[in-house]
Amino acid sequence: MSTTWKQASTLVLAFLLALFLVGCNTGDNAESSDKETIQDNTTQETEENTEESTDTQEDKEQQSDNQTTYPLTVTDATGEEVTFDSEPTKLVSLIPSETEVLFALGAGEEVLAVDDYSDFPKETADLPKLGSTYSGLNVEELIALQPDVVFINAGLQADVAQELRDQGLTVFGSNPGSITDVIESIETIGLILNNQEQAEAVTKEMTEKIDYVKEKVANAEPKKVYAEFSAGWSFGTGDFANDLITLAGGENIFADVEGWFEVNPEEVINRNPEVILFTSGEDGVTEDNKEAITTRDGFEVIDAVKNDQVIGIDSNKASRVGPRITDSLIEIFEAIHPELAE
Amino acid sequence: MTKKLLLYGGGATLLLLFSFILSLSIGSSMIPINDVWSTLLGKGNEVTEAIVINVRLPRITLAILVGSALAVAGAGFQGILRNPLADPYILGVSSGASVGAAFIILFGLQSALFGKYSIPVVAFITGVLTLFVVIKIAMRNGQLQKETLILSGVIVQAFLGSFISLMVSLSDTVLNEIIFWMMGSVTMRGWEYPQMMAPYLLIGIIILLTQGRALNLFALGERQALHLGVAIERTKMTVLITSTLLTAAAVSVAGVVGFVGLIVPHLIRLVVGPDYRLIIPLSVVVGSIYVLWADTIARMALMPKEIPLGVVTALLGAPFFAYLLKKGKKGINL
Amino acid sequence: MIVATNISKQYEQRQVLASIDLSIAGSEIVGIIGPNGSGKSTLMKLLSGAETPTTGTVQLHDKSISTYKQKELAKEIAVLQQDPLPSVGFTVREIVEMGRYPYQSWLGTEQTSKHPEQDIVTETINRLHLQHLEQELVDHLSGGEKQRVALAKVITQEPKILMLDEPTTFLDIGYQLQMMEIVKAWQREKQLTVVVILHDLNIASMYCDRLVLLKQGTIKKIGPPASVIDADVIASVYETRPIVINHPKLAHVPQIILDK
Numbered sequence: 034m035s036t037t038w039k040q041a042s043t044l045v046l047a048f049l050l051a052l053f054l055v056g057c058n059t060g061d062n063a064e065s066s067d068k069e070t071i072q073d074n075t076t077q078e079t080e081e082n083t084e085e086s087t088d089t090q091e092d093k094e095q096q097s098d099n100q101t102t103y104p105l106t107v108t109d110a111t112g113e114e115v116t117f118d119s120e121p122t123k124l125v126s127l128i129p130s131e132t133e134v135l136f137a138l139g140a141g142e143e144v145l146a147v148d149d150y151s152d153f154p155k156e157t158a159d160l161p162k163l164g165s166t167y168s169g170l171n172v173e174e175l176i177a178l179q180p181d182v183v184f185i186n187a188g189l190q191a192d193v194a195q196e197l198r199d200q201g202l203t204v205f206g207s208n209p210g211s212i213t214d215v216i217e218s219i220e221t222i223g224l225i226l227n228n229q230e231q232a233e234a235v236t237k238e239m240t241e242k243i244d245y246v247k248e249k250v251a252n253a254e255p256k257k258v259y260a261e262f263s264a265g266w267s268f269g270t271g272d273f274a275n276d277l278i279t280l281a282g283g284e285n286i287f288a289d290v291e292g293w294f295e296v297n298p299e300e301v302i303n304r305n306p307e308v309i310l311f312t313s314g315e316d317g318v319t320e321d322n323k324e325a326i327t328t329r330d331g332f333e334v335i336d337a338v339k340n341d342q343v344i345g346i347d348s349n350k351a352s353r354v355g356p357r358i359t360d361s362l363i364e365i366f367e368a369i370h371p372e373l374a375e
Numbered sequence: 376m377t378k379k380l381l382l383y384g385g386g387a388t389l390l391l392l393f394s395f396i397l398s399l400s401i402g403s404s405m406i407p408i409n410d411v412w413s414t415l416l417g418k419g420n421e422v423t424e425a426i427v428i429n430v431r432l433p434r435i436t437l438a439i440l441v442g443s444a445l446a447v448a449g450a451g452f453q454g455i456l457r458n459p460l461a462d463p464y465i466l467g468v469s470s471g472a473s474v475g476a477a478f479i480i481l482f483g484l485q486s487a488l489f490g491k492y493s494i495p496v497v498a499f500i501t502g503v504l505t506l507f508v509v510i511k512i513a514m515r516n517g518q519l520q521k522e523t524l525i526l527s528g529v530i531v532q533a534f535l536g537s538f539i540s541l542m543v544s545l546s547d548t549v550l551n552e553i554i555f556w557m558m559g560s561v562t563m564r565g566w567e568y569p570q571m572m573a574p575y576l577l578i579g580i581i582i583l584l585t586q587g588r589a590l591n592l593f594a595l596g597e598r599q600a601l602h603l604g605v606a607i608e609r610t611k612m613t614v615l616i617t618s619t620l621l622t623a624a625a626v627s628v629a630g631v632v633g634f635v636g637l638i639v640p641h642l643i644r645l646v647v648g649p650d651y652r653l654i655i656p657l658s659v660v661v662g663s664i665y666v667l668w669a670d671t672i673a674r675m676a677l678m679p680k681e682i683p684l685g686v687v688t689a690l691l692g693a694p695f696f697a698y699l700l701k702k703g704k705k706g707i708n709l
Numbered sequence: 710m711i712v713a714t715n716i717s718k719q720y721e722q723r724q725v726l727a728s729i730d731l732s733i734a735g736s737e738i739v740g741i742i743g744p745n746g747s748g749k750s751t752l753m754k755l756l757s758g759a760e761t762p763t764t765g766t767v768q769l770h771d772k773s774i775s776t777y778k779q780k781e782l783a784k785e786i787a788v789l790q791q792d793p794l795p796s797v798g799f800t801v802r803e804i805v806e807m808g809r810y811p812y813q814s815w816l817g818t819e820q821t822s823k824h825p826e827q828d829i830v831t832e833t834i835n836r837l838h839l840q841h842l843e844q845e846l847v848d849h850l851s852g853g854e855k856q857r858v859a860l861a862k863v864i865t866q867e868p869k870i871l872m873l874d875e876p877t878t879f880l881d882i883g884y885q886l887q888m889m890e891i892v893k894a895w896q897r898e899k900q901l902t903v904v905v906i907l908h909d910l911n912i913a914s915m916y917c918d919r920l921v922l923l924k925q926g927t928i929k930k931i932g933p934p935a936s937v938i939d940a941d942v943i944a945s946v947y948e949t950r951p952i953v954i955n956h957p958k959l960a961h962v963p964q965i966i967l968d969k
Contacts, residue, residue: 168544264552265563287679295555298563299403299426300679321486330565331429334421585815592807594797598790601759603866604783604811649798652817 101227110187110208111194117203120227121181125163127170127193131184131207132157133355134219137235138228145178153349153357166190176200182225186354209354211276212243212362219356235356242359243280246366249373250282256369258283259306259337261326262348267296274351277358281366282373283308302331308369309337312348344368380653383646387660391439394664398435398671399427403678429565436569437561437628438670438684439663442635444576444625446662449636450643450654451583451618454590455611456521463622463636466528466615470535471505472498472626477542477553494556495571495627502623505531506615519611559632559685561670568628575624580659582617586610587652594649632666633685634692639665645699665692710734710870710902711756711774716765717926718751725751726926729765733870736900738893740913742937743923744947749906750791750874752923756904757788757872783811787868791875791906793855796848801839801858804847805830808865833861837891853884860888864895871896873905877912885909889916911964914938915956922946938963 106116124144126132132151135144141154146161148170164170166189175183180202185194187206194204205225207218216236223232258278261267268275269290278285286304287296313322323345327338337343346368350361367374400411406423413419414427448463456465463469475497479485489496513519513527543553561568589610592600601607625632639662640654647653669687676682711733718726726748733739733756741749754760755767758774767774769785777785787808794804809830812819834840837857842850847858856876863871873892877885893916896903907913913920914934922930922937924946930937943965944950956962 167546290679294677294680295560295562295683297403297674297679297681299430299674302422302425302430303403304679305422329563330433331425333429334425588807588810588813588817591799591803592810594799595795595804595807596790596792598759598788601779602757602783602786602788602790603807603862604780606779644798650803 099229099233101224101229105225107205107221107225109204109206111191111204111206113194113198113204113206115182115203115205117182117225121203121225123179123181124184124226125175125178125180125182126151126184127163127166127190128184128186129153129349130186130353130355131222133353133357134222135184135226137356138219138223138226138231140226140228143226145180146175153353166193172196172200176202184222207354210273212273212280212358215354215356215358216240218354239356239359242363246281246362249366250280250370253282253370253373255279255282255284256307257286257304258308258310258369259286259301259304259335260310261296262310262312262351263293264325265295266293267301268293273354273358277351277362277365278310278369281362281369283365283369298329298331302335305335306337307340307342309335309343310365310368311343311345312351313345376650376652379647379650380656383653383657384660387657387664391660391664391667394667395435395439398667399431401671401675402426402431433564433566433569434561434670434674435667436566437564437572438666440569440572440576441561441625441629441632442639442662442664442666442669443659444572444579444621444662445632445636446639446658446665447580447583447655448618448621448625449662450640450651450658451586451590451614451621452636453640454586454593454651454654455614455618456525457594458521458525459641460637461525462634463618463625464532464631464633465525466509466619467505467532467535468502468619468622469626469631470532470539471508472502472623473539473553473557473631474505474535474542475499475501476556476627476630477539480552480556481542481546492567492571495568498627499623502626503619505535506619510615518608555683556630557685558683559630559688560673560681560683561629561666562674562681564628572624572628575620579617579621579624580655582613583621583655586614586617587650587655590614590651590655591649594651629684631685632669632688634689635662635665635669638692638696641696642699710770711904712768712771713756713762714766714768716755716762716767718748718755718760719763724926726755726762729926729928731756731921731928731931733902733904736896736902737918738896738903738905738916740917740920740934741904741906741923742908742910742913742920743929746925747923747946748926749923752921753788753872753874753904753906757786758782759788780811783866783868785868786870786872787863787866788872789859789863789874789876791878793852793879794847794859796846799847800844801847801850801861802830802834802843804858805834805839805861805865808833808862808867811866829865829867833864836864837861852879853881853887856880856884856888857891860891868901870902870904873903875906875908878908885912892916910938910943914962914964915959933961935961935963938965 101120103120104116104118106114108114122143124135124140125146126135126144127148129148129151132144132147133153135141136154136156141156144160146163147157149162149165149168151157163175170193175197182203182205183197185204185206187194187208190206194206197204209215209218216239219236220232223229259267260274260278262274267287269285269287269292271291272293275285275288286301286306309326311322311326323343326332327343332338346364347361350357350364396408400406400408403426406427410419410423411427414423419427445463452461452463452465476494479494479497485493487493509524509527509531510519512531513524515523539553543551546553589600589605592603592605597607622636640658643654643657643661647657666688669691670684673682673684673687713729713731716726716729717724729752741752743749755762758767758777761775769777774782809819834843837860839857839861842854847855850858856879877888880888889912892903895901905917917934919932920934920937921928922942929946930942938953940950940953950968951965952968953963953965956964
């Protein structure tokens with residue numbers, strides 16, 4: 034009991050320090066925050082922390098300061114109420130985005146296994162792989178690991194969540210639909226894991242990147258963008274990447290369409306994008322992918338091709354709704370508005 | 376016969392010409408016929424030219440070539456196998472080609488083996504190889520029984536099908552390229568694909584045209600045909616191999632475009648009767664029209680989305696065929 | 710014309726024909742008779758070149774029959790099969806025209822005279838009284854009419870040897886006789902060689918110049934009807950003893966009457 038108390042107070046102190054540093058800009062704010070947290074410290078049962086105002090899903094009554102109080106009940110994106118009796122320490126992620134979140138939150142050591150596609154950060158290479166939703170998950174091995182919680186994407190793996198819950202496992206699904214959702218989701222996972230500090234740090238950095246891009250493109254005329262993230266395919270609204278393009282000062286030429294679709298090349302020529310984005314590996318542009326687009330018959334009249342504005346972006350960063358999504362935002366912004374980038 | 380051929384053949388050719396011009400004129404940006412013609416004559420603006428000459432014209436051409444190849448190959452298979460279910464894919468050619476294409480896609484070798492022609496070249500080779508395996512299994516004492524041949528085709532197809540499924544499941548992309556390849560398409564292939572395919576098509580069609588009378592005799596039964604002077608085994612091999620080459624050529628450039636090879640020869644038979652001297656040349660023209668329109672719908676219906684070509688050919692074909700079957704009176708040979 | 714020397718045929722383990730020697734020459738009608746399974750159809754397949762014998766040789770005009778190109782062979786030998794024409798949607802005229810296949814180039818035309826095929830096709834159709842059915846689909850004809858169309862097809866083929874595999878099986882007696890009369894008249898006119906498998910011994914006796922009687926794959930007896938249609942010979946092959954009498958109207962034509 035006393036060790037927990039000690040830990041808690043250390044964390045609170047660290048948090049206070051962080052708040053103080055942030056608060057230096059705005060004196061009033063810092064002061065009031067200080068007051069509140071001090072109050073918290075003295076009387077355990079108080080109102081919710083103002084800094085936690087973005088959290089919407091978790092049962093806030095139980096929370097105070099930066100220590101998560103268990104049992105904790107949160108509602109996940111599958112609509113289930115998930116209860117944690119104690120701090121989960123045996124973690125499994127079945128989707129690359131959540132794997133990246135867990136590692137970013139400093140919980141990498143607690144991850145027992147991941148799915149086949151989780152390949153970032155590089156420490157994941159040493160972890161056991163449990164298959165994938167496409168080729169089949171090794172459920173037996175998963176159960177044998179006795180994880181405290183399994184992280185999945187509720188949009189892509191709702192049935193997986195159900196199956197695992199039927200097996201008595203605790204499953205937490207996130208399904209962020211926007212870049213702010215990603216930040217919220219990271220905060221919630223930080224809460225679940227009792228890693229709120231790291232969550233704050235991660236989301237703060239992400240928010241800063243978003244603000245940087247927003248500020249840069251605030252007065253820029255949106256450029257027409259065609260995104261071909263899979264040969265011959267593009268997407269309209271409803272896809273995450275569409276939001277990234279919009280945020281980055283672009284305008285998807287297929288914003289009138291919903292979801293992914295095989296594109297009619299005539300329409301691309303007709304809509305004449307100023308920038309064409311395509312995905313490639315982490316090392317950046319592969320000339321093959323670029324050539325496939327620039328040499329396509331009829332595409333030679335498109336402005337983006339004429340002006341060599343056909344740019345490759347990292348497909349993993351752009352498609353995984355994890356902490357690196359804001360890196361992708363910056364990448365896309367720099368692709369669309371190289372003249373504004375520093 | 377000649378009169379019938381001139382009548383129906385002339386009519387179908389006119390329809391093809393009309394369809395060609397109409398299809399060339401409609402698309403994402405409706406271009407008036409006048410502009411289409413001036414563009415074809417090199418007087419259009421840059422964008423119209425890019426759309427009409429570099430995008431639309433090659434894909435229409437490819438649709439025409441693929442349609443005629445599949446339809447005439449279907450006629451060939453139906454003639455030799457005398458089976459109502461015979462289509463260009465019955466002996467596993469499409470599965471064989473798909474295995475080749477799936478392999479290339481799965482291992483990302485799209486430009487590794489034969490430049491950008493890796494998929495068509497490999498799919499063509501595996502498609503043709505499949506026929507030889509099927510024939511090898513079916514051959515008894517130097518003779519091919521049609522029942523054994525069909526059975527052998529079914530077995531090989533099932534085997535290859537599971538192989539394709541395996542590769543699909545191993546494929547790690549969200550948009551499964553293998554599945555989309557197999558649904559067929561003629562978009563974004565430029566001029567190279569039609570050029571690659573045209574010689575096979577021309578030779579194949581000429582060979583099949585010379586086999587029309589022999590196929591008519593086949594309809595009476597193999598022994599009847601034999602005693603009327605048809606070299607049975609040689610004719611079978613000629614027609615099977617030619618039809619397979621045509622099918623493999625079509626599948627390798629456009630994926631598995633279904634239903635054309637089944638429906639078009641039947642459709643023609645319902646209208647003009649069982650004479651292969653008419654069915655073969657008419658299949659060439661009607662097959663072209665069929666796939667041309669299917670592709671026009673594929674690119675127009677959900678603009679700016681594309682619908683897989685194979686989906687349209689089947690969606691159009693099945694009900695139309697059912698209607699014809701219900702209505703047709705003359706010379707139904709099922 | 711056709712000389713079969715010591716031919717035998719074996720399918721898998723089953724011996725169907727054994728050491729047959731048969732020579733058919735000139736203008737005659739040779740009937741092949743014998744009980745079911747005696748090898749009649751197999752013998753005709755070997756003689757017509759449809760199948761090759763396991764041992765022995767079949768020669769046509771002093772040349773092995775297997776060396777003939779299929780079209781050349783079709784100009785020599787025409788075969789009328791037992792089973793009726795399938796219903797595949799061709800008209801009577803289209804079927805009859807198919808007889809010209811061996812004479813046509815790959816373009817479908819004949820080189821000799823201007824339109825010989827039209828002449829012989831029309832002529833044969835008229836001769837077999839099929840004019841009124843000319844544009845009808847074969848599918849809609851009766852069994853007897855179908856067999857007449859099939860016969861018209863082999864006549865148009867202008868063979869030197871005609872082989873008929875039980876041509877009268879599916880026909881009533883009126884059609885049976887009509888069929889055989891047409892064949893006989895044509896045979897006399899063109900001096901053809903006709904080889905015909907017949908089930909009906911009385912018809913065989915009436916129309917054939919020579920009979921070949923098969924039993925279990927070997928020739929039991931060969932010769933003019935008078936010598937083959939004999940109570941003892943028939944009894945030894947068919948395991949039933951008929952009464953044999955001479956046809957009351959025709960000389961040297963024995964007929965059998967079944968006896969219990």
